[in-house]
Structures are given as C-alpha cells and as structure tokens.
Amino acid sequence: MPQQVVGKGEVSGEEEDYSLKRFASHPFYTAMNRRLVKLCELQPWWRVVDLGCGIGAVTWLLVEEVCGDGGQVIAIEPLGEALEEARRSLAHLPKVAVRFLKRRGEDLMHCASVRSMDGVLFCNAIHLVPDKSLVLQNIHAVLRPGGVFAFNSAFFEGAQSADTFPFYTAWIRHALHIFKDDYPDIRRKKEGKAQARILLTPEEYRQLLEDEGFELEYLELCPVELPLEGFEDISGYELFARGALPGVPLAVAVDCLKRGVAEAFRDLNLTSVTRNWLQVVAVKA
Numbered sequence: 001m002p003q004q005v006v007g008k009g010e011v012s013g014e015e016e017d018y019s020l021k022r023f024a025s026h027p028f029y030t031a032m033n034r035r036l037v038k039l040c041e042l043q044p045w046w047r048v049v050d051l052g053c054g055i056g057a058v059t060w061l062l063v064e065e066v067c068g069d070g071g072q073v074i075a076i077e078p079l080g081e082a083l084e085e086a087r088r089s090l091a092h093l094p095k096v097a098v099r100f101l102k103r104r105g106e107d108l109m110h111c112a113s114v115r116s117m118d119g120v121l122f123c124n125a126i127h128l129v130p131d132k133s134l135v136l137q138n139i140h141a142v143l144r145p146g147g148v149f150a151f152n153s154a155f156f157e158g159a160q161s162a163d164t165f166p167f168y169t170a171w172i173r174h175a176l177h178i179f180k181d182d183y184p185d186i187r188r189k190k191e192g193k194a195q196a197r198i199l200l201t202p203e204e205y206r207q208l209l210e211d212e213g214f215e216l217e218y219l220e221l222c223p224v225e226l227p228l229e230g231f232e233d234i235s236g237y238e239l240f241a242r243g244a245l246p247g248v249p250l251a252v253a254v255d256c257l258k259r260g261v262a263e264a265f266r267d268l269n270l271t272s273v274t275r276n277w278l279q280v281v282a283v284k285a
C-alpha cells in the first residue's frame, strides 16, 4: 500500500525512522565492517577515529579492538541526530573510552583534540563526499606517520557486476512506475546529480590515496549476497533514498523504492543479489 501523503510528501501516522538502523542490523553489514576493522590490526592502546560514525554501527567494533590500555575511539559525525543516536547506543561504555564530536571530514585538521592518531576508519561513507581529496588531506594531517587509514564502500564503480544490471534497471523502472501511478500530484524537483551516484573505480581510489600521501596496503572486492530485506532496508535510509530518487519527497521516494525492489525480486524470481564491497587499508607514508 502507498504511504498516505499529506501536503508535500509528509506522511501521516507514526513518525518514520529514516536512519541506517535497520540496514546496519543485518549480519552481512557487521561482517563487512568487522572484516575491515580486523584488517587494520589495531592495537589496544591506539587512538582511533571513527569518521562518519553515523549511529555508531562501527564504533562499537572499534571499541572491541582498542580502548584497552589507554586506547580511545573518537566518533565523529556531521549529522547531530545520528551522533546523538550513536551516543545513546554506546552509553553503557566507559566514558573515557569513546568521545563524540560533531564535525565533517573536511574540517578534521582544525580539531585540536584530534592529533597524531594511530588510525582513521571511514566506513560506508566516502562515496558521499564531494571533495574526496580534501577529506584525505585532513585525514593525512591528523594521522601520525605510519598511521592506518581504512575505508569501505558498497557504492563504487564495480560494486554491481554486469549480471545484476537487469535487476537494478527493473528496480528503478518499477519505482518510477509506482511514483507515476500512485503519486500523480507530486512533481519531481530538479536537483543536481546526487553525490552518491558519482562513483569512483577501485583504481581511481588507489590513485587518490597515492596522490594524497598514502601507501596502499590492501584492497579487495568482497562479494556479499543481499536479500530482499537488505534492499528494502537501504531504501528506507534517507541518504540512499535521496540519492536514488533525487527530487522526490523523502517519504514518497522510500515507499516507491521499497515496493519497486520487491517487484523486481518477484519479476526476476530472485532470492538474493550479489553486491561487491570495496575494502581498503592504507598507511600514512
């Protein structure tokens, strides 16, 4: 059923949660992030930044590794609401172990308490950043020589293999049909191309790291089987929905994407779709 839209894309009834919470609770998501964390070989006494920490889905994985003997995790996030959720969900941890800061990666080097860090992790977020060089320069500035920088992303050129293209085409086709048929009174606003859709190849990331003074230690593409629920839950995440259907009111975009993906799975008789996760570890040269 379409959600009830009142006025400009507002949905009546209960307030929706458009955070990453549901998607982040899938075991494949934790597995991909834990894999990257393990590849970093963090030491218990290290000071590590969880950049773009969102609601804290990676923060607690970092706390498991560091925060032993003098270790510290600094969770940094530009969106106040997400940062508050991270703070709430990690409230049971000792206060000395985790600190929370509201900042963008672009401003990291201006933060007096973030200096000579042993590691910076930037999980599932680099694809959202318009000026990746600027963020990498900031990360470089706050790391000690030899410090580790790691990131992962399922949004890069190569995340979708050619045999899954028909699925993505069917998904967007269904979503746009639902939008046209069920929301005839809503006009799509003209917007610039969403950043999440300007995708880099692994080779472009490798070059970028080298240009900004990092040495690549490890780069892999991990195939992950995503079930329908995974696609439905990413459809309900604000930053994804706005990128996938730019110019469409958020509640409407979420509804069209969720129902569209279910129809695409049904059409193509799928039980899952393979998606590659890019996992990268580098060190400050």
Ligand SMILES: C[S@@+](CC[C@H](N)C(=O)[O-])C[C@H]1O[C@@H](n2cnc3c(N)ncnc32)[C@H](O)[C@@H]1O
Residues within 6 Å of the ligand: 020, 024, 033, 051, 052, 053, 054, 055, 056, 057, 058, 076, 077, 078, 079, 082, 103, 104, 105, 106, 122, 123, 124, 125, 128, 129
């Ligand atoms: C998909 S969430 C990932 C959250 C968490 N790192 C994880 O892996 O579950 C992406 C996060 O990156 C944040 N983000 C976007 N642009 C950023 C920037 N320029 N600097 C720092 N964080 C940013 C967003 O606000 C969002 O919370």
